[in-house]
Amino acid sequence: MPKDLNENVCDDEIFAGIYKKLSKDLLGFLYYKFNGRADCNDKMQEAFIKLWDNCRTVSPSKAKAFLFKVASNMMLNELKHEKVVLRYAKQKPKDINIETPQYLLEEEEFLKKYQVALATLTENQRVAFLLFKADGKSQKEIAEMLGVTRRVVESRIFNAYKKLRSSMDEFK
Structure with missing residues (x-):
């Protein structure tokens, strides 16, 4: 070439x-x-x-x-x-909050109301509700864990929702 x-x-x-x-x-x-x-x-x-x-x-x-x-x-x-x-x-990024201060304040107030509302539930309702919502367990799994029927668990969760709705506007 x-x-x-x-x-x-x-x-x-x-x-x-x-x-x-x-x-x-x-x-x-x-x-x-x-x-x-x-x-x-x-x-x-x-x-x-x-x-x-x-x-x-x-x-x-x-x-x-x-x-x-x-x-x-x-x-x-x-x-x-x-x-x-x-x-x-x-690398883990630094904690950066992009929420507005008003949103953070409302979130904090909601969590306080939620804690108070959860405290008004009976222990059986609170346990069933938190296992269902927070842990994502099925009603059948909760019934087996607590040693009750599925229908009882269903009733406890329903009554917990009912009390939470009556005490918190955010649940309506």
């Missing part, structure tokens, strides 16, 4: 010839070196773009080495970036 040492890759025919000759080899190199990552094709294309951007400084005889080095470096940079992203993803 080398005709003249002063030639560069900027000629369309020379660039097209290099692309046809080296694109499959470069893609295979990236694919096998980086375990078949999905972005190998993108990095191969980007390497050819960089070759075109630097076409005045790269001779056709050095194009292969340029492409393979540039593509390999781009993949390595991508891997380094992914490691940084993973490292920061593992």
Whole structure:
């Protein structure tokens, strides 16, 4: 391929010839070196773009080495970036509250009312209600845990709802 040492890759025919000759080899190199990552094709294309951007400084005889080095470096940079992203993803973010102060105040007031309303329930109603709502247990599971029938559990939960609705406007 080398005709003249002063030639560069900027000629369309020379660039097209290099692309046809080296694109499959470069893609295979990236694919096998980086375990078949999905972005190998993108990095191969980007390497050819960089070759075109630097076409005045790269001779056709050095194009292969340029492409393979540039593509390999781009993949390595991508891997380094992914490691940084993973490292920061593992870190627990600081507690940031985006709720308004009014919302936080209303939430606090609701929780206080809820605690007071729960205290008005009988122990059997409170246990059945919290197992059902907070723990997500089925009525059948609660009945087995408490040693009563499912119908009794259903009645306790219903009566708990009834008392909570009467004492808290938020439950209506």
